[in-house]
Amino acid sequence: MPRHHINPEELAKICGAMLNAMAEARTLNEMGETGERFRACLTQARDSYDRLLAHLISAEPSTAQYARGLADSMGNHLAELEGVLARASSDTG
Secondary structure, three states: OOOEOOOHHHHHHHHHHHHHHHHHHHHHHHOOOOOHHHHHHHHHHHHHHHHHHHHHHOEOHHHHHHHHHHHHHHHHHHHHHHHHHHHHHHHHO
């Protein structure tokens, strides 16, 4: 796979979509809502995270180090929200 430099605009777009979806999911969770909209937010966040990782994997290593740390942090928050969904699903299942 050819390596490329990180496109800051694309990175910002992907991260923004992921952060917006996770923020909405957190708000819904705080309101006790773990239904369809919560799931849609997590799906959008996961899709954005997967796109972010694919973008970073193909980037030049020297330009991607900081961004990979940020992606790891975002992935941890996403995993936490997905855990909420898993617990909610097992409570109702």
